[in-house]
Amino acid sequence: MAVTDDTTRAGGIGARMLRKEDGKLVTGEAEFVDDIHAPGELWMGMVRSTVAHARIAAIDTSGAASMPGVQSVLTGAQLADMELWVAPLPCAWPVTDDMVNPPHWPVATDMVHHVGELVAVVLAESRFAAADAIEHVIVEYESQPPVATVEQAMADVDHAHLEHSTNKAYTWAIDPDPDGTQAAIAAAAHVVSARFVQQRLIPVAIEPRGVLAVPSPMGGDITLYSTTQVPHVLRVMVAATTGLPEQKLRVIAPAVGGGFGAKLNVNPDEILAVALSHRLGRAVRWTETRSEAAGSTHQGRGQIQHVELASDADGKLTAIRVKIDADMGAYMTLLTPGVPLLGSFLYHGVYDTPKFSFTCEGWFTNRTPTDAYRGAGRPEASYAIERAMDMLAYEVGIGTDEIRRRNYINGGEPFEMWENPAGLSFDSGHYGPTLDRALELADVAGLRAEQQRRRETGAIRQLGIGLCTYVEICGLAPSRALGGLNYGAGGWEHATVRILPTGKVEVVSGSTPHGQGHETSWSQIIATKMGISPDDVTVLHSDTALSPLGLDTYGSRSLSVGGVAIAMAADKVIEKARKIAAHQFEAAPEDVEFVDGSFSVAGTPSKSVHIQELGFAAFTAHDLPDGMEPNLQEQVSFDPPNFAFPFGTHVAVVEIDEDTGGVELIGYYAVDDCGNQVNPLIVEGQIHGGVVQGAAQALYEVAVYDDDANIINPSLMNYLVPSAAEMPSIVTDSTCTPSTTNPLGVKGVGEAGTIGSAAAVINAVVDALRPHGVTDIEMPASPMRVRRTIEQADGGAS
């Protein structure tokens, strides 16, 4: 789609418009779940397991129950007897027919399987009474040996669930020609074999999770306010889990302060709040504390990756073989088993390879469940292939840019509908220019000269330069493709567009923002489509009563599925309006033109009517064409025919103090291609945040568990989320290769930064340490780890 200067100035598609919603968000006017209160509300105080794997021998609630302000204390067994739910918490993605899926009840009854699992719930008149009371619930545990690591799970000596004789949950593979892959590796001139660890990460949205369920005892309705990314999915799942009638449930996600995947689950607290409020006839609420989140909210990553690359003498890939051991944690939550699979299709990255083998085994451990976290499977895939490609470059003896050029799909030239070896069809791509531009933007030639100078002078602070060219899958998803993957839902998105009697426009969005700026972007799409001001558009969302149909926001799907649905609904409104205009002009609709918001008969521009004026005509319905229904409102459910595949090249520049091991990220250059951009300012914001989240995995963040599977750094004092002070000023640019599979030509950008940056940063760290003979370093590359790596490579201690 061509973007003209006129539409850009008018705040249409392509305009760098400031976000409409930010005023509300930054002044405190917007209401978050914790800001909303209901009369008579009770606070839940969560009694959580302090051991990773145990039988619950006894729970003494008497002391807590008699404390002031405590309404009741309910153990898991008591809650089970109350028959508050009819099914365990859902896993919507049983990836294989024989996948092991231990029942996951909202509150444990006899066994606990991870630290932080609920064992009892206090109901109290205040948050403070609840906090005091949970300290007086005495739980007696009979400990069982915990499975604290994936390696222990694979050893299968101790079992995370005693009723299962193996910790393995499933095996899933894309392996069309295993013998061919093996033969290619055996015959290769160069083989790289690497093992990478994707450490567990704690998703840290600025707003913690929380719920408030408000019942209507006479009407039987329940309104659930939740810090969720997925109000529509949640409504279905709460109904299915509690057995309460779906039409009586209303789910509202008010202002939501970030999610990054951690708010797309169906959580025990949500089920408890709804079920207890329904049973008690009183509102029930809860807000997690930051440290509590390490056990109450799912974690991300958690994989061990084995990657083999085979190439000919020139470094041209002949085979890629990947084996993943993925840490499910203690239970299968909503998407747990599928997360590694979202990466499975991308382990060849942006490279053409004749042979491709992928196998993933899922393993249970006695740790907090894992699930989607920004990128969900694709950052892991991108990291593995991009780290391994650097290793191959060294092996072949060519530059890290050259190894990429030699292997890009279609030689780095433009392509459409390329069949990848995992069975997907890449919509469009053009990888070469992103690399060229990134190298230029970062002045990599100059940096290499400076690196050489520092190496020759033995400088304390050494320089490292890292590249990553990523491709990712956005636009989840064609419903049929999801069905083929055993996914328990479709991938469409719904939109309604209506012109009100006064000519203003309401858009009802099925996809739900939690910081992405939907209200602005959707207004811009309408502005371009209808030729009106974005200020005349209001976007309604995130409330199942206002927006009954939708599949919500995750997997960078909002624009390429939901935004397209909005554009299509706008087109339908325009077509209906054209018929009304034609009726007024006494002309045939096909003779009526629509330009800059106005309809006119071709060749008679003096007689025209603006689309906003037609809102009143459609409302009064005094003079509509015969048989036409009143009102200008249309809706669309858009099921995308394909995924979208954004890509880009990032360059990270690090400085390493070799004496201390401290790594400073001193430069970051991102050239991304997400197809057409609706709002380049929002695109840049997504890249900035995403880059920092990936760099955080590379340098700072790791959820550390001890031998007993206790998490030892659940607080922000020792779980190191970096701040702006640790980050360079990120330089961005873009190329534009429109998607061929949707009418807006858009691809998605919410996760791209994260998918590109961890590999770029670690490639830079390893590049800096290369003179010591260092070939790899585990994430996060902490100062102590970097210093130890140097010492070990140099063959002596400090």
Add this chain to the structure above:
Amino acid sequence: MIPAAFDYIRATSAEEALAALTEHGDDAKLMAGGQSLIPLMRYRLVTPGVVVDIGNLDGDLRGISVNGDTVRIGALTRHTELEHSAELEATCPLLNHVASLVGDPAVRHRGTLGGSLAHADPASDLPAAVLALGATLVARGPGGEREIAASDFFTGFLESVLAPDEMLTEVRVPVTADGWNYQKFNRRAQDWAIVGVAVCRGGRGVSLVNMGPTPMRASAVEEAVAGGATAAEAAAHAADETDPPNDLNGDADYRSHLARVLTRRALEAAGFA
């Protein structure tokens, strides 16, 4: 993150605060800026029955004045006031600089010098600075005031010689405008030091952050310097007689290594050959 219940007294004078301490003894905690006490209370690691808030007291307890070769700083002077004091920059730039590295701006706008010293956290920046400077601390109790040398003040992990019924009122540091340095090594700007080293050339003071249960002087380094050792030679002794902690940011060996690296850098930057 919800503290246990406590009684709250907002003192309107030092005398009233001291009277409350006398009355409640061990059950009471003084709170100045609250930047150390409140997090501990929120984790319920400390559960005082009474919190005596002295954060609003003023007068002699707050502010910076120079008298001859001594800089006098009220115990309730906030980090941000130290950080932005032109007078302090001219007379004791080490303290001025170290204050600018404490926590983040929000912490520095609440936290106080006296509070940081009384908390006696070995990972804090300001205790190391007063040790290197050879400061004198003034405490007031029911029996009146007493002076305590900074090097005698810290006795154990989060412990000092302050009696339960005493409060810090003043810190006196010698005017030391030349030859100083502070090396703070951390991973994020707002974090505590993994290891820190403060050097004051005039008093030949060298002190260490996070290398043992208390803020400590690097005595072996000070002796080596006094004996004419080079910076490199002296720094090799930085980890002598220390007992560094093991945590996620660094084990004892790594901290010892850092102490040697940072001490050498600090000594050289402070003008030792």
